[in-house]
Amino acid sequence: MRLLVADKMNLSALEELRILGIEVIYRPELTRDTLAAALDGISILVVRSTEVTGAALSTAKHLNLIVRAGAGVNTIDVAAASARGIYVANCPGKNAIAVAELAMGLILALDRKVVDATTDLRAGRWEKSKYSSGGGLFGRRLGIAGLGAVGRELLDRARAFGLTPHAWSRSLTPTRAAKMDVGFSKTLEELAAKSDILSIHLPLTAHTRGVVSRRVLEALPDGAILVNTSRFEVLDYVALAELVPRKNLRVGLDVLPGEPDEGKGTIDPSLFEQGLVYGTPHIGASTEQAQLAIALETARIVRSFLTEEDVPNVVNIAAASPARFAVVIRMMDKVGVLANCLAVLKRHNINVEEVSNTVFEGALATCTKLRVSGRPSDACVKEIQAFDEVLHVDVIGLPNLA
Numbered sequence: 596m597r598l599l600v601a602d603k604m605n606l607s608a609l610e611e612l613r614i615l616g617i618e619v620i621y622r623p624e625l626t627r628d629t630l631a632a633a634l635d636g637i638s639i640l641v642v643r644s645t646e647v648t649g650a651a652l653s654t655a656k657h658l659n660l661i662v663r664a665g666a667g668v669n670t671i672d673v674a675a676a677s678a679r680g681i682y683v684a685n686c687p688g689k690n691a692i693a694v695a696e697l698a699m700g701l702i703l704a705l706d707r708k709v710v711d712a713t714t715d716l717r718a719g720r721w722e723k724s725k726y727s728s729g730g731g732l733f734g735r736r737l738g739i740a741g742l743g744a745v746g747r748e749l750l751d752r753a754r755a756f757g758l759t760p761h762a763w764s765r766s767l768t769p770t771r772a773a774k775m776d777v778g779f780s781k782t783l784e785e786l787a788a789k790s791d792i793l794s795i796h797l798p799l800t801a802h803t804r805g806v807v808s809r810r811v812l813e814a815l816p817d818g819a820i821l822v823n824t825s826r827f828e829v830l831d832y833v834a835l836a837e838l839v840p841r842k843n844l845r846v847g848l849d850v851l852p853g854e855p856d857e858g859k860g861t862i863d864p865s866l867f868e869q870g871l872v873y874g875t876p877h878i879g880a881s882t883e884q885a886q887l888a889i890a891l892e893t894a895r896i897v898r899s900f901l902t903e904e905d906v907p908n909v910v911n912i913a914a915a916s917p918a919r920f921a922v923v924i925r926m927m928d929k930v931g932v933l934a935n936c937l938a939v940l941k942r943h944n945i946n947v948e949e950v951s952n953t954v955f956e957g958a959l960a961t962c963t964k965l966r967v968s969g970r971p972s973d974a975c976v977k978e979i980q981a982f983d984e985v986l987h988v989d990v991i992g993l994p995n996l997a
């Protein structure tokens with residue numbers, strides 16, 4: 596079985612997969628446009644930010660599993676993968692500390708204008724008076740948009756700096772916020788209005804695209820610090836460019852429109868000329884520590900896919916199974932018994948949605964659970980029960996969790 600790594604990655608953890616018969620192919624130079632041609636004969640694809648398009652997936656006949664060696668899966672056409680029965684898994688939380696560290700670094704750098712001060716020093720200019728105007732962070736209000744893995748790591752670090760945290764997040768309630776000792780905001784606009792510093796940690800989804808809108812940016816206090824290390828698409832960068840000088844915003848960005856597909860390229864620098872705007876080239880996850888943790892998690896996902904029933908961190912399993920009944924069949928552990936049962940279900944037009952099979956000590960008998968979409972008739976159950984090797988059949992109604 597062949598595994599393709601289509602991004603720059605720490606390979607040490609993947610080496611051990613060779614003992615499971617996996618051939619690891621390392622092609623970090625691949626891009627959105629060259630990936631499709633490299634997928635022939637590939638069963639497992641590991642990517643970081645390399646885009647995986649529906650068109651590439653349509654030619655990937657052998658592909659079973661895509662691992663996003665990172666957090667955000669917005670660069671993968673997950674719907675196209677689901678339509679072809681391909682697992683998509685990510686590595687949630689494994690790079691969260693690295694991103695929170697960068698967010699904290701940008702906040703500190705902006706407050707003291709560290710980049711500008713260094714630029715002056717590099718040019719031989721000593722400007723102590725010019726750079727003695729940092730406001731200080733202690734006691735300032737920090738707004739966290741998206742209190743997930745990164746948001747929570749930032750929260751821990753912010754407390755150490757004496758910042759007062761507030762948050763807005765999908766499943767955050769006033770009770771949960773109180774338990775976490777975090778101020779609760781009902782809307783993002785409300786959070787912005789009470790943020791001396793606002794840090795964005797939302798995934799890019801249909802609900803979050805553009806959510807940090809002009810109105811939200813307008814709601815920020817003048818002189819506020821804004822940090823975005825999530826995805827550029829969640830924030831209105833056109834409004835941002837206008838509002839930075841008007842509101843004296845101080846901005847730290849790790850994600851930008853027009854990010855090159857490869858490790859090196861060019862970008863429109865105009866936003867960085869609007870005022871105090873600092874940036875990094877999407878390196879939030881790129882520490883040695885984080886990349887090792889990501890590589891280990893990637894190897895764990897692949898190993899589970901190959902050797903266990905469950906694949907960890909899969910993001911595209913149907914939230915609610917269409918199965919409404921379970922057919923529980925105890926049977927002899929012999930060739931063809933299950934196939935015979937399935938043939939009966941097929942004849943009765945019953946679609947099997949999920950299957951599990953347990954073998955008992957001695958390997959004489961098994962218990963198979965078939966989760967099916969429609970109730971099998973009495974005649975269908977009788978036909979299954981009639982096989983000599985079938986010990987017993989039960990039909991159980993499942994709760995409708997849809």
Ligand SMILES: NC(=O)c1ccc[n+]([C@@H]2O[C@H](COP(=O)([O-])OP(=O)(O)OC[C@H]3O[C@@H](n4cnc5c(N)ncnc54)[C@H](O)[C@@H]3O)[C@@H](O)[C@H]2O)c1
Nearest residue numbers: 666667741742743744745764765797798802824825879880
């Ligand atoms: N710059 C980088 O290198 C880097 C590294 C890691 C992650 N990221 C980005 O940061 C994002 C967040 O990472 P994470 O690990 O914290 O993810 P996460 O899934 O743990 O956290 C996301 C949080 O956003 C909340 N959320 C989701 N949809 C929402 C909505 N519609 N409204 C309000 N809240 C919503 C979730 O409830 C969750 O608390 C990732 O999806 C990724 O895009 C960037």
Ligand SMILES: O=C(O)[C@H](O)COP(=O)(O)O
Nearest residue numbers: 643644664665666667880
């Ligand atoms: O979602 C993520 O994990 C980050 O954006 C990291 O992206 P990268 O793996 O391309 O650095």
